Amino acid sequence: MDEAEFATGLRELTADRMRGASELARQSLALCARSARATPAASADALRGLLERRAAALVAARPSMAPIGNLLARWRDALGPVAGDELSMLRHRAEAAAQELIESSQQALGRAAAAAAKQIGDGKTIITHSLSASVSEALHRLRGRSTRVIVTESRPLLEGHTLARKLVQWGLGTTLITDAEVGLFVAEADVALVGADSLCADGSVVNKVGTYLLALAARDRGIPFYVCCESFKLRMLGMPPVELEEMDPGELAAPELGDLRVRNCYFDITPSRLVSGWIDEQGQRTRWEANDPEPCGGHFPT
Amino acid sequence: MDEAEFATGLRELTADRMRGASELARQSLALCARSARATPAASADALRGLLERRAAALVAARPSMAPIGNLLARWRDALGPVAGDELSMLRHRAEAAAQELIESSQQALGRAAAAAAKQIGDGKTIITHSLSASVSEALHRLRGRSTRVIVTESRPLLEGHTLARKLVQWGLGTTLITDAEVGLFVAEADVALVGADSLCADGSVVNKVGTYLLALAARDRGIPFYVCCESFKLRMLGMPPVELEEMDPGELAAPELGDLRVRNCYFDITPSRLVSGWIDEQGQRTRWEANDPEPCGGHFPT
Numbered sequence: 178m179d180e181a182e183f184a185t186g187l188r189e190l191t192a193d194r195m196r197g198a199s200e201l202a203r204q205s206l207a208l209c210a211r212s213a214r215a216t217p218a219a220s221a222d223a224l225r226g227l228l229e230r231r232a233a234a235l236v237a238a239r240p241s242m243a244p245i246g247n248l249l250a251r252w253r254d255a256l257g258p259v260a261g262d263e264l265s266m267l268r269h270r271a272e273a274a275a276q277e278l279i280e281s282s283q284q285a286l287g288r289a290a291a292a293a294a295k296q297i298g299d300g301k302t303i304i305t306h307s308l309s310a311s312v313s314e315a316l317h318r319l320r321g322r323s324t325r326v327i328v329t330e331s332r333p334l335l336e337g338h339t340l341a342r343k344l345v346q347w348g349l350g351t352t353l354i355t356d357a358e359v360g361l362f363v364a365e366a367d368v369a370l371v372g373a374d375s376l377c378a379d380g381s382v383v384n385k386v387g388t389y390l391l392a393l394a395a396r397d398r399g400i401p402f403y404v405c406c407e408s409f410k411l412r413m414l415g416m417p418p419v420e421l422e423e424m425d426p427g428e429l430a431a432p433e434l435g436d437l438r439v440r441n442c443y444f445d446i447t448p449s450r451l452v453s454g455w456i457d458e459q460g461q462r463t464r465w466e467a468n469d470p471e472p473c474g475g476h477f478p479t
Numbered sequence: 480m481d482e483a484e485f486a487t488g489l490r491e492l493t494a495d496r497m498r499g500a501s502e503l504a505r506q507s508l509a510l511c512a513r514s515a516r517a518t519p520a521a522s523a524d525a526l527r528g529l530l531e532r533r534a535a536a537l538v539a540a541r542p543s544m545a546p547i548g549n550l551l552a553r554w555r556d557a558l559g560p561v562a563g564d565e566l567s568m569l570r571h572r573a574e575a576a577a578q579e580l581i582e583s584s585q586q587a588l589g590r591a592a593a594a595a596a597k598q599i600g601d602g603k604t605i606i607t608h609s610l611s612a613s614v615s616e617a618l619h620r621l622r623g624r625s626t627r628v629i630v631t632e633s634r635p636l637l638e639g640h641t642l643a644r645k646l647v648q649w650g651l652g653t654t655l656i657t658d659a660e661v662g663l664f665v666a667e668a669d670v671a672l673v674g675a676d677s678l679c680a681d682g683s684v685v686n687k688v689g690t691y692l693l694a695l696a697a698r699d700r701g702i703p704f705y706v707c708c709e710s711f712k713l714r715m716l717g718m719p720p721v722e723l724e725e726m727d728p729g730e731l732a733a734p735e736l737g738d739l740r741v742r743n744c745y746f747d748i749t750p751s752r753l754v755s756g757w758i759d760e761q762g763q764r765t766r767w768e769a770n771d772p773e774p775c776g777g778h779f780p781t
Contacts, residue, residue, distance in 0.1 A: 330731065332634065332657045338734050345736045352740045353733050355634045357658040357689030361723075361747045387659030393695040421663075429632065431655050432640050434647045438654045445663045 178215045183208065183231055191238045194334050194424065194443070198242035198374040199286055199310045199407065205235040205245050206275045206282075209252055213271030221262035228271060229253060240420040241383055241444045243375035243412040248278050250413075285407035288458035290314035293370060293405040296454065296461050299323055301367040304395075306359070307385035308336040309372025311405045317347055325350040327362050331385060333428040333441060356387045360394045369395040373406040375419065380449030380465030383419055386442055392451035401453035408457045419446065480517045485510065485533055493540045496636045496726065496745070500544035500676040501588055501612045501709065507537040507547050508577045508584075511554055515573035523564035530573060531555060542722040543685055543746045545677035545714040550580050552715075587709035590760035592616035595672060595707040598756065598763050601625055603669040606697075608661070609687035610638040611674025613707045619649055627652040629664050633687060635730040635743060658689045662696045671697040675708040677721065682751030682767030685721055688744055694753040703755035710759045721748065 186208045190201055212231050218224035232249045239245055255274035256267070293315035297303060300323040305312050307329065316326055326344050330353060331337040337353065344351040354362050363369065369391055375383040382388065382404050395402040412419070426439035454461045488510045492503055514533050520526035534551045541547055557576035558569070595617035599605065602625040607614050609631065618628055628646050630653060633639040639655065646653040656664050665671065671693055677685040684690065684706050697704040714721070728741035756763045 329659075330634075330733070332632075332659055341739055342734060342736060345738050348738075350740075351738065352742055353731070354742050354744075355658065355688070355731065357631075357634055357687075357692065358742065358744055358747075360691035360695070361688060361744055362742070385659075386657070386663060389662035390659065390692045390696060393662070393699055394692060397695055429655070429657065431632070432644060434644060436647050436650075436653065437643055438652075440654055440656050440660065440664070442656075442660055442663055445660075 178208075178211045179217070183212060183216075187234055187238060190235065194428075195308065195336050195339065197307075197309050197372055198239070198244045198410065199282065199372075201239060201242060202244035202248045202409075203279045203282055206248055206252060206279045208235065209249065210272045210275035210279075213268050213275065218264060221264045221267045224264060224267055224271075225256060225262075228256065239422065241374050241422045243383075243416070244282070244407070244409050246416070247409045247411070247413065248282060251409075252278055282407065282409065285409065285458040286311050286314060289405050289407050289456055290318060292458070292460050293403065293456045294318035296403065296456060297324075297368055297370065301325075302327065302365060304359070304363055304366035304369050304391065305329070305340070306337075306356070306371055306387050306391050307331040308340045309384075309405075311372045311407065312370055313340060313343060315370065315405055316344060316349060320347040320349055325352070327352045327354060327366055329354055329356050329359060329387065329391075331387065332356055356390075359387070359391050363391070363394040363398045363400060366400055368400055369402040371402075371404055373404050373410050374444060376404070376406065376411045376455070377419060377446070377449075378412055380452060380455065382447040382449075382452060383421070383444050384447065386445045389445045389447045389451075392447045395453075396451050402447075402451060403454045403456055403461075404447075404452055405456040408459065410457075421445070480510075480513045481519070485514060485518075489536055489540060492537065496730075497610065497638045497641065499609075499611050499674055500541070500546045500712065501584065501674075503541060503544060504546035504550045504711075505581045505584055508550055508554060508581045510537065511551065512574045512577035512581075515570050515577065520566060523566045523569045526566060526569055526573075527558060527564075530558065541724065543676050543724045545685075545718070546584070546709070546711050548718070549711045549713070549715065550584060553711075554580055584709060584711065587711065587760040588613050588616060591707050591709050591758055592620060594760070594762050595705065595758045596620035598705065598758060599626075599670055599672065603627075604629065604667060606661070606665055606668035606671050606693065607631070607642070608639075608658070608673055608689050608693050609633040610642045611686075611707075613674045613709065614672055615642060615645060617672065617707055618646060618651060622649040622651055627654070629654045629656060629668055631656055631658050631661060631689065631693075633689065634658055658692075661689070661693050665693070665696040665700045665702060668702055670702055671704045673704075673706055675706050675712050676746060678706070678708065678713045678757070679721060679748070679751075680714055682754060682757065684749040684751075684754060685723070685746050686749065688747045691747045691749045691753075694749045697755075698753050704753060705756045705758055705763075706749075706754055707758040710761065712759075723747070
């Protein structure tokens, strides 16, 4: 996998606006596995240096998404600091470690989704925002159980349409609304369920912009607001403040006026005080034991 | 103005998704004035009956918009119950009454906007939602006074683009965001300011869907949430429960899936407990003296 091929993969990851952090973290690991298997290198040390540079580039590509950093950090640890490695042994270990992390991430997602489905139970109306792999999996487990789902379209790229298609295929009663209709339709839901791109150390939730509004409406209307994601979504202590990615304003198709500023921020932060339960592969917890006394990020202090 | 011509005007009013309740109320009055001036009638009684039928049709066309009902009720009162009128006298009185109400509605709007501009003052960043004639007028009065405005695009028809164009023309520093970004950008505003399609008797605000979310975010972030509208926006006691208009789902351009329900509700209700101040042509009040102990509407109990 030469530099040009890796650069293409990196560009795809940077430009992906539809898939969530879990999927993009696994895609990053897959790029690492292919780099380990199929990049020409003169020595084990040369390969290790190259793999570490590529991992760092992947982490920097999507700063709002903690799992990319977390899983690639574990992957780098698994490479080991052994000097004088054989090149073929390092290739094998690096590829196997990436594959294992992909599988364990997939398993964690499945377990978190199962825990969410169990927590919610049969016959409920669920409101969700955007497209989350873990929420999607949880809803798949709730098919055939008199579940109804209210899905936001999720501007600007309308990934809610993708979720709505899946739900209809699975036979779930599905209603599609605009992002602005969230306040109105929370009144028809029993529970709000979202995924996360990252969890901050204080339990705040970095997710598709609009999630904070859903959480506010859920609180105001007295329905629980659950976050379902794998534990490796947690931003580790000592990580820099959350950077909320801003994308091409052109996606909003706004009128072109010289002095008009168009802002296309993809993420917001929902303070942990608005979260009724955090659900991961271990199950649910309704109280967050803060790992960090500091609230999450500079953009959105609680 | 024969029935076909009136029917065209009525259809335009029913289909109008861009203009707010004030403008459509004045448009209704203009249709009444033209009906009075230029509809063939055999007698004053015949004309009176026709005008009353047309007024009732105009009121029924936009049930979320109290001012149409209020202004047309005043207009019908102005026709007077006099039997044996001369036809030409009735025509004149009906047309003059409609014109006076149009003018007094325009004056009330200007005074409410002036009161809002005064309340807000210089050098502020204002966040607003959708396109409101009174808010637009208030912002016009704040030009050249270091005012900045954050405008939502306002799905599905993006009337926020129209407001943004005006503001840029007037030289106001303007930022356009998606409806979902409201939670993020409230943090950059000093004050939230919206108009209203109707005010309920308990002070709740019927306005473009998404207004409730802006009010929740403003409360959560500790900035004031002001409603600026003329007093004839108030739903009178004894009016039926608020009917929140639902429009063509096709406007959302959602995928066509047999079992997918697409909901395109244009209005929501913001409970009065989230309103910091009601501003009308009399000035501002920060407490609502309830005219009616019942909360507003069945769709959205407080």
